Amino acid sequence: MKDKLIHLYKQAIAEVKKLQAKLAARVAANTNEIHRSYWSLPPETRARLRLVIICVSILMLGIVIGLFVNVNRPVKLEKSDKVLKVESNGAMELKLPGIELNPNIYVFQDATLVTVPVELKVPGRLAFNAEKSKVLSARAPGRVERIYAFDGAAVEVGSPVIELYSPEFISAQQEYLLSSKTARVLQHNQTMTDLLGDAQITQQAAANRMRNLGASDGDIRALDRSGKTQSNLIMHSPLEGVVVKRAVEPGAVVNAGDVLVTLANPKELWFLGNIFEQDIRKIQKGQTMILRSESYPDKEFVATANYIAPTIDPETHALLIRCDVENPDGLLRPDMYVSARLKTAEAEAVVVPQSAIVRVREMRYAIIKTGKDSYRRFVVKGYDLDGKRFAITEGIEPGMKVLTDGAVLLNDRFAKQEE
Template identity: 75%
Template sequence: MKEKITRLLDKVKQHLLKLLAHVLHKVNEKKTTFVAAYWALKFETRARIRLGFTCFSVLLIGIIIGLIFNVNRPIKLEKSDRSLRIEKTGAMEITLTGITLDPNIYIFQNAEKVSVPVEIKVPGRLAFNAEKSKVLSARAPGRVERIYAFDGASINVGSPVIELYSPEYISAQQEYLLSSKTAQILQSNKSMGDLLGDAQITQQAAANRMRNLGASDGDIKALERSGKSQNNLIMHSPIEGVVVKRAVDPGAVVSAGDVMATLADPKALWFLGNIFEQDIRRIQKGQTLILRSEAYPDKEFIAKANYIAPAIDPETRTLLIRCDVENIDGLLRSDMYISAKLQTGTADAVVLPQSAIVRVREMRYVIIRTGADKFRRFAVSGYDLDGKRFAVTEGIEPGMQVLTDGAVLLNDRFAKQEE
């Protein structure tokens, strides 16, 4: 090919030389005519002609010199250093000829398969255990006289929470005292046994009415001992825990059924998780879940699944799963967002540090060494174990030399060669 181009340029050069010689010959023949006509022109016109002829001569001489001296000059073609090979599967192999990777930066590890747990992720949140939570509500119209325990206050069983003035409670006390005195009088007169029974029934009904209004058995016994009614009803806590929310202030007027305070046990929580449809077949009651919170990234909380909803939530398209969570240390809080993992079995996988995984969009890649200066990048599949390790279930075979440190740096070279 190079010889053909050289011969073609020689022919063009010879043709131009012949053409130049012919032009000069014609000019010599008509020299006298041209000279006479030239000197007959004006001075300005002769200057323009000389300038045009000079420019044309310089251009022509440059072309001739270029043809003479550049035809046979060797052209240096730089050899491309592109050394990337792309396979049909999408895997890439690169050859780094003459380049030695720094062993302090690029660290390789022999792949070994081990047994790892197969887990599914369960996002959710914490809530107070409803079975151990109580709501204090007004059982009769009245007015709040005093609040003993405000929001966040710790309470024990029987601790006073709210003091309420209620005319109905005063009426129930008076009814109980009247029936109690009547029963005592009739009890001393044996001839009125039938009336005594009715009086005792009335006394028991008055005691039940007091209980329905919020009085305790201790309040009833104190009333019977003192014989004097109390103006206000003190509402006591039925559980040990804290006041989660207070809904009234001192002096507030309440109606029957109004919520006045919410009580809960902060040591007994529920985890409410969401199971996606594709994972429903893997769950069952009694399974152990490992909970993690962003507030305590290095701490794990153990929970047992005790409830699985009978229907899927139509809005989230997930199934609710509930677990009891013991919060003995008090670290967790209600409404915390929690990520849980549910172990459903085991599988064989190659466990690698997260630094070995190259993430490109939704794909996961690893780089292995196939020769002294050859490296291969290909896609793998698997899942995160604990945020620090990645379990590769497909793509890596035992014995492969996997790049665990410096994978991102070497991947940049793959990307540059691919461009």
């Protein structure tokens, strides 16, 4: 029996060797066929095939490495001791056990009541004072010969602005000279007093005609002394200021009534503000307002109400108010947007720096310290005082410790805990 088993074992080994030989021969044949097929391909195709084999090999290597690496290892989460409590009125209380705020960053101050003005905000813009502005226009047809002062040029009273050639001005001068000579001749003839009166009337009418055309009294006296007419009329500035706008060029032909230049004094301005309907009763003529401009945040300008419109603008539903502005240094400019404040009453409020107020959308919040490691944030009401301070009229009680510096940083902790 033993010999029979040995014989069967040897036969099995022989069969296995035959199968191995056949398999090796077939593999060799297939390998040679693959080699021949590969090298028969174009070079570009062989390059793409090599790239695919490399990518598949890298992918398989990554899968094998991933099987041996435990990516689902447990993560230890530390439990936070911070506690946020939200009250029914929307106030939030935050506790930070064991956390001490840096006093150099987070500054608290005791809330105290002080008397502050209740002010009405009036938005508006600046404009030239129309009562102190002048327009030089042509009094008769003519031609612009010369312009002495262009846009932005400073002028004094009597400074030459524009020189015009006007036939009517020449005719008016000749009429004046003729009437003057006639009057002087008749003055030496005592028997013709009636004619002398008529001549003097004609002389005065000619002088008035020259004035109407734009000549000054100095021009008339110079004509009387020299006895010679001037071919051109020089128009002088009637005020001290600047040339705001020039409407003509040298050589332009103008007609009677055409605007030549606009003059204004930049130190004489108006404030044009809008009062909303609910605040109309608070404004009166003669009241003093304080103007502030973003161009000069540290300066205040005084304005006095001199006009209140009789009707409300149907488009804006606002009442126009006009004020005379004190601008001695000429810092303000026309068409600047400014904000006016009108004191209407006084009230008690807690005054804090603007840095103590946290603005979230339309709400304003303040943060106070309620304990060693607890803080409370809630809505406050009030108004801006001067751009640097905020008057809290509701929400803060005297004695509370208000966070004045670092409120935005601490509010971030409230926001994170709220999420």
